[in-house]
Amino acid sequence: MAIVRLRGQLEKLAGSSELAVAGTTVADLLQALEQEHSGLEGWILDERGVLRRHVNVFVNGEPAKPDNLIAETDTIEILPAISGG
Amino acid sequence: MTELLVGTRKGLFVLDGEPGSTFEITARAFVGEPVEYAMRDARGGRLFAAVTSPFWGPRIWFTDGEPDDGDWQPARGVALPKGGDDALERIWVIVAGEADGLLYAGGDPGVLFESRDNGETWHLNEALWEHPTRARWRRDSGGLSVHSIAPWPGDPDRLALAISAAGVWLTDDGGTTWSHGNEGIVADYLPEQTRATAIDLCVHHLERAPGRPERLFLQFHGGVYRSDDAGRSWTDIGAGLPHDFGFPVVLDPADPDSAYVIPVTTADRVTDGCVAVWETRDAGATWTARERGLPQRNAWLSVLRQSFTAAHSGSSLELYFGATSGEIFGSGNAGASWYGVATRLPAIASLRAGRRSAGVTITLAPR
Numbered sequence: 001m002a003i004v005r006l007r008g009q010l011e012k013l014a015g016s017s018e019l020a021v022a023g024t025t026v027a028d029l030l031q032a033l034e035q036e037h038s039g040l041e042g043w044i045l046d047e048r049g050v051l052r053r054h055v056n057v058f059v060n061g062e063p064a065k066p067d068n069l070i071a072e073t074d075t076i077e078i079l080p081a082i083s084g085g
Numbered sequence: 086m087t088e089l090l091v092g093t094r095k096g097l098f099v100l101d102g103e104p105g106s107t108f109e110i111t112a113r114a115f116v117g118e119p120v121e122y123a124m125r126d127a128r129g130g131r132l133f134a135a136v137t138s139p140f141w142g143p144r145i146w147f148t149d150g151e152p153d154d155g156d157w158q159p160a161r162g163v164a165l166p167k168g169g170d171d172a173l174e175r176i177w178v179i180v181a182g183e184a185d186g187l188l189y190a191g192g193d194p195g196v197l198f199e200s201r202d203n204g205e206t207w208h209l210n211e212a213l214w215e216h217p218t219r220a221r222w223r224r225d226s227g228g229l230s231v232h233s234i235a236p237w238p239g240d241p242d243r244l245a246l247a248i249s250a251a252g253v254w255l256t257d258d259g260g261t262t263w264s265h266g267n268e269g270i271v272a273d274y275l276p277e278q279t280r281a282t283a284i285d286l287c288v289h290h291l292e293r294a295p296g297r298p299e300r301l302f303l304q305f306h307g308g309v310y311r312s313d314d315a316g317r318s319w320t321d322i323g324a325g326l327p328h329d330f331g332f333p334v335v336l337d338p339a340d341p342d343s344a345y346v347i348p349v350t351t352a353d354r355v356t357d358g359c360v361a362v363w364e365t366r367d368a369g370a371t372w373t374a375r376e377r378g379l380p381q382r383n384a385w386l387s388v389l390r391q392s393f394t395a396a397h398s399g400s401s402l403e404l405y406f407g408a409t410s411g412e413i414f415g416s417g418n419a420g421a422s423w424y425g426v427a428t429r430l431p432a433i434a435s436l437r438a439g440r441r442s443a444g445v446t447i448t449l450a451p452r
Contacts, residue, residue, distance in 0.1 A: 009141065013159075043141045046172035047165040054140045080140035 002074045004033055010078060013039040021076075026057055027066035029076060044078060054081040087396055089405060089413065089426070090132075092120035092435035097134050099152050100427055104403050104417025108426050112153035115146075122391055122435040126181050126188065126204070133204055135176035135190070143175050145190060147204050162207040163190065163198055165214075178391065179204075180234040184241040191231025195222055195248050199260065210260045213246075218265075222251035223285035232390055235293035235301060237315075245293060245301060245316045252286035253303070255316050266316035273307050289332045290390045291316075297341035300368075304334045304390075309346055311369050322369025327361075330354065333393035337402050337419065342368040345375075345395075345420060347388050347406065355385040362404070364420050378423035379414060386410055391435035407433030 001020040011017045014037045021036065023029025030051065034041045044055055051057065057064045058077040070076070089100040089108060097120040102108030114120075115136050121143075122135040132152055137143045145160040165173050174193040181188055182199075190198040190207060197210040222229060230249050237243035242259040245266065253266040267286055275283050287306035294300040299315045302322075307329045310319040323329045328348035337343035344365050350357050361376035380386075386408040393406040402419040411430035416423045 042164050046142060047167050047169060048172050049168065050172070052140065052142055083139055 001072060002029060002070050002076055004029070005075060005077045007077075007079065010040060010043060013037075013043065015039070023070050025066065025070060026059065026064050026068045026076070027051075029070050030057070030066070030078075054083060055079070056081050086440070087403060088125070088439045090123040090125065090435075090437045090439070091407060091413070091427075091430060091433055092123045092134070092391070093411075093431035093433055094119050095431035096120055097123050097152065098430055100413075102426070104415065105424065108413075108415075110427070112151060114152045114157065120434065121175055122178055122437075124179050124181075124437045125439050127439070128181065128185075129203065131203060133179045133188075135179060135192075137175050143173050143192070145176055145179065145204065145207065158205075160200070160204055160207055162200075162209075163192075165194075165196065165209065174228055175230070177230045177232040178234055180236065182241055183236045183239060187241060189234045189236070189244070191234050191246065193228035193230045194224070195219070195229040195231055195251055197231050197234070197246060197260070212256075212261055213254065213263055216263060218251075218284055221284045222248065223287075225250045225287055233288070233291035233303075235291055237293070237298045238295050243298075243315075245291060247288040247291035247303060249289060250285045250287040250306075252284060252288060253291065253316050253319075266312070266318070268317060269319035269321070270305060270310060271308065271321070272305075290334050292334050292336050292344075294336055294341035294343075295338045300341050302334050302336060302344045302369075304331050304346055306330070307351070309334070309344070309369065311344075320369075322365070325372040326363055328357070332388060332390035333406070335393050335395045335404065337395065337398055339398035339402070340366065342366055344369065345393070345404065347393060349388070353385070355387050358382060358384060360384045360386055360414075362406070362416075362420055362423075375416070375420035375423070377421065378416075386412070389434055392433050394436050394438045396438035396440055403438060405436055405438050407436040409433060 001022045004019045021033045091098040096116045097114045099112040100108035101111045119137045125132045134146045146157040148157045150156040176192040178191045186203045188200045188204045198207040200207045233247035235245040246254040254263045255266045289304045291303040301312045309323040311322045330351040331348045335345045359381040360379040361374040363372045396403040404416040407413045409432040413426040415426040
């Protein structure tokens, strides 16, 4: 299973900064993450299953999209986007 | 001591003070995040905030502690059904209901949530969500919002809602079924031949007179209206106001003939250089400008629909309104005179007032 790293509010909700989660794509993994850790439900994906607009996902340090494939050795980070104004 | 809960584009501000004095900022929470609405449930003192995180989405939070002690908990169930075509955009309002632990929340896209455990878990009202007319509801520039929720004092089965832009909705069976209450409301932004059957009515705010619950007042997109039959039909009472456009309406709970509105220009939705709150004490037959102490030149304020509030009633009625300029004005004498309560806050989205004594809220504003 891939390793998901969480910070800030997501870490607090999940009760851990690092979780092992299975999934073949980023979208699969995020759905599994929210299902297995109910405190995270709706925080990363909206009701449609769409990644929230200002949330960024990185796989092994590189920006990733929902359909990117995931390997068991990958590390995934979920971070709020840069914002301002 | 009066407590003001100020929802701003950059967080929740809590202000305390005595009527007639400048208020002190005593707490902040959700720093930097849009707080659309905040209220304290008078029954147990629980504090609620509707926050639309730009990252994590809209949510209702609650705390039984002090607002800045970091003990806020996210409520569960504030979401649309999974796997559909829509996502919850925003919570606009939270209102205490007429049964133990009962609360309501209204939001975008035109949704009502109900909680029966003091706001810890919430459920979507499915009858409204699946209403067969929903396809004809219109999203306006503020979204598709359930922004006004008016319980019937003593009867948890009766409720009135206002939706922008889908008009007034009524239930007599606790939300199992809903009917329209739009008779008499004239939408002059629609072609004349469609007005009689229009459903996309842009109600800006609705309030019920608690001492005479069959009476309601509403500020429409154009016009101020009163209903004396529990919201089924409406009479235009806007004659005498300088503009028919505005957002909030506030009532004196002690006087069912009272209403306060803040007219703004139709063209740009701001006060027209001078600021006045207009008061009626005869159910809308006549209106009087209450402007003493308010800016009378070079003042183009935008006062949003949740940013005008009252505390207490009758001769001790306190009124407060906030603007997107970050200013709050208040009156400790039912609008006879006004003064500056606070300045230089972020843009104000909502304002609720309550009364505090020795750190405990003992009375809250109507609704």
